[in-house]
Amino acid sequence: MIKFILLGFLNYQPMTGYDLKLSIDSSTSHFWHAHHSQIYTTLRQMEQNQLVTSVYIKEESQPDRRVYTITEGGRQAMTEWLGQSMAEATQIKEELLVRVFFSARRDPQDVLAELRLQRRLHQEKLAAYRQITKKVPHMQHSNSELLRDQVFWRATLELGMRYEEMYLGWLNDTMKTIEGL
Amino acid sequence: MIKFILLGFLNYQPMTGYDLKLSIDSSTSHFWHAHHSQIYTTLRQMEQNQLVTSVYIKEESQPDRRVYTITEGGRQAMTEWLGQSMAEATQIKEELLVRVFFSARRDPQDVLAELRLQRRLHQEKLAAYRQITKKVPHMQHSNSELLRDQVFWRATLELGMRYEEMYLGWLNDTMKTIEGL
DNA sequence: CTGTCCATGTAATTGGTTACATGATTCC
DNA sequence: GGAATCATGTAACCAATTACATGGACAG
Numbered sequence: 001m002i003k004f005i006l007l008g009f010l011n012y013q014p015m016t017g018y019d020l021k022l023s024i025d026s027s028t029s030h031f032w033h034a035h036h037s038q039i040y041t042t043l044r045q046m047e048q049n050q051l052v053t054s055v056y057i058k059e060e061s062q063p064d065r066r067v068y069t070i071t072e073g074g075r076q077a078m079t080e081w082l083g084q085s086m087a088e089a090t091q092i093k094e095e096l097l098v099r100v101f102f103s104a105r106r107d108p109q110d111v112l113a114e115l116r117l118q119r120r121l122h123q124e125k126l127a128a129y130r131q132i133t134k135k136v137p138h139m140q141h142s143n144s145e146l147l148r149d150q151v152f153w154r155a156t157l158e159l160g161m162r163y164e165e166m167y168l169g170w171l172n173d174t175m176k177t178i179e180g181l
Numbered sequence: 182m183i184k185f186i187l188l189g190f191l192n193y194q195p196m197t198g199y200d201l202k203l204s205i206d207s208s209t210s211h212f213w214h215a216h217h218s219q220i221y222t223t224l225r226q227m228e229q230n231q232l233v234t235s236v237y238i239k240e241e242s243q244p245d246r247r248v249y250t251i252t253e254g255g256r257q258a259m260t261e262w263l264g265q266s267m268a269e270a271t272q273i274k275e276e277l278l279v280r281v282f283f284s285a286r287r288d289p290q291d292v293l294a295e296l297r298l299q300r301r302l303h304q305e306k307l308a309a310y311r312q313i314t315k316k317v318p319h320m321q322h323s324n325s326e327l328l329r330d331q332v333f334w335r336a337t338l339e340l341g342m343r344y345e346e347m348y349l350g351w352l353n354d355t356m357k358t359i360e361g362l
Numbered sequence: 363c364t365g366t367c368c369a370t371g372t373a374a375t376t377g378g379t380t381a382c383a384t385g386a387t388t389c390c
Numbered sequence: 391g392g393a394a395t396c397a398t399g400t401a402a403c404c405a406a407t408t409a410c411a412t413g414g415a416c417a418g
Contacts, residue, residue, distance in 0.1 A: 001276060001377080008283040018397050031278035038378060040399060063386070063397040082287055085295035086277055089302040092344065094271050095182060097212035097337045099263060102189040104330040106263055114266035121270040149285040151362065155355045156278045159348075163273065166347040167340075174336045181332065182405080199369050219406060221371060242415070244369040368415085376407075381400105388395080 002034045002042050003051075007078040010052060010070040017043055017066065027153070030129070030160045043068055051077055100174070108178050115178075119171045126164035133157055183215045183223050184232075188259040191233060191251040198224055198247065208334070211310070211341045224249055232258055281355070289359050296359075300352045307345035314338055 009015060009023050017040045024034055046052045051074035057065045070078075096118060103111050136150060136157075190196060190204050198221045205215055227233045232255035238246045251259075277299060284292050317331060317338075 001279065004283075005279060008279075011283075016397075017399090028279060028282060029272075031273050031275040031282075033272055035379065036397090037380085037399080037401095042377095044399095059397095061387070065397065078283075082280060082283065083291075085291075085298055086280065087298070089299060089306055090275050090277060091210075091214055092212050092341075093274070094212040094340075096267055096271060097340060098182065098186060098189075098209060099267065100333050101209055101212075101337050102185070102192075102259075102263065103333050104326075110264075110266070117266055117268070118270060125270055145285075148362070151358060152281050152284050155351075155358065156282050158355070159275075159278060159351045160273075162347050162351055163344075166343050170336075170340045170343055174339070177332060177336065181329070197369075198371090216407065217369090218371080218373095218408085223405095225371095240369095244414070246369065364418090366415100366417085369413095371411085373410075374408085377405085379402100379404075381402080383400080384398090386396085388393100390391105390393085 001032065002038060003046060004078060004081050005032060005034070006039065006042060006046065006068075007051065007070060007074050010068055011075065011078060014067050014069040016068065020068075028156075031156060046074070050074075108181055112175055112178055115171050115175050119168060119175075122164050122167050122171065126161060126168065129157060129161045129164065133161070182213065183219060184227060185259060185262050186213060186215070187220065187223060187227065187249075188232065188251060188255050191249055192256065192259060195248050195250040197249065201249075209337075212337060227255070231255075289362055293356055293359055296352050296356050300349060300356075303345050303348050303352065307342060307349065310338060310342045310345065314342070 005024060005028055006020055009020055015023070017036065020043075021034070021036045021039050024032075024039070043052065043054070047054055047068070050071055052068045052070055054066050054068045057067060059065060099114070100111075133154070136154060186205060186209055187201055190201055196204070198217065201224075202215070202217050202220050205213075205220070224233065224235070228235055228249070231252055233249045233251055235247050235249045238248060240246060280295070281292075314335070317335060
């Protein structure tokens with residue numbers, strides 16, 4: 001999966017592993033994150049499979065960099081991947097729900113404390129999303145290609161925000177239910 | 182993670198790997214699923230770590246079964262795990278959002294078709310959740326311990342439903358946005 | 363006679379996380 | 391003097407998926 005995120009970004013412009021890590025952290029990490037170790041190793045694999053090429057650039061007074069460029073084969077692989085629609089809905093993996101599921105025998109006060117902590121964390125996430133949304137419109141007067149991209153980027157942000165709002169509502173209601181026990 | 186789901190169920194009663202698979206499929210799979218291969222191998226590991234014990238039961242005219250029972254150590258491990266609250270919010274992994282993020286250059290009709298397909302899948306999920314909720318109240322007149330469990334089970338179901346509703350709303354709105362391009 | 367249910371496992375591989383490891387520059 | 395930024399990698403490990411493998415009972 002991370003392979004296609006890397007191809008997606010390299011399709012815009014050549015980049016180093018480090019740049020890619022920054023790009024991911026500030027955009028797709030909300031729905032798909034990666035550690036630098038995985039990024040570097042995946043890029044190497046992709047080079048072996050001729051999806052990208054790389055040049056090693058010696059710098060003075062700065063660390064050397066390895067710049068990756070997407071190949072025609074890489075573009076094809078990306079187009080092909082986007083070409084066939086996902087045929088299933090993603091299955092959720094939520095550790096907190098596992099914990100809630102088995103929480104009947106726990107001290108309700110402990111459960112409430114945990115949910116309160118989660119509420120704080122999700123409030124922070126929501127606030128972070130809102131910060132990003134404020135920044136995106138600044139690019140409004142750019143070319144139409146970027147404008148098109150922004151529509152789709154915003155859509156992903158939008159889901160992130162609705163998710164956090166939904167989650168916060170659920171946390172509050174669940175806390176009320178537990179208080180009423 | 183799957184370890185604690187298995188401990189959680191075995192805390193109710195002794196079970197075989199097969200039973201555990203069925204239990205997971207009909208309950209926690211909405212927020213944490215597992216293949217039978219993982220369940221069987223994890224149970225073996227857990228036995229080595231003395232969290233569970235097993236007895237092999239020879240059956241006639243039915244397949245033999247291996248019944249697992251939780252140990253005192255297993256109970257402790259579960260209590261300890263529940264004891265320390267999660268300190269982070271779970272990070273989402275949504276393949277569809279990766280696809281949407283990089284969909285600006287795709288034919289909008291293809292994107293719309295994909296989202297429509299997703300809508301159908303999520304509608305089915307929501308319908309399935311609603312079916313389950315209808316069945317749970319049947320156990321209303323059971324003992325208070327089970328009743329307490331049900332509160333927490335319902336809470337997880339509730340998040341599942343809200344999630345699907347939110348997702349469907351987002352799909353519809355995103356489709357509208359794309360149609361307007 | 364075909365498919366589904368019951369029931370259990372192993373093996374291979376991929377994907378992802380955590381830890382280890384280095385080193386210069388710049389800002390406070 | 392210390393922390394943060396830039397920049398790249400390897401190694402070990404754990405978790406999870408997919409595929410391989412078997413076989414009787416029973417219902418349609």
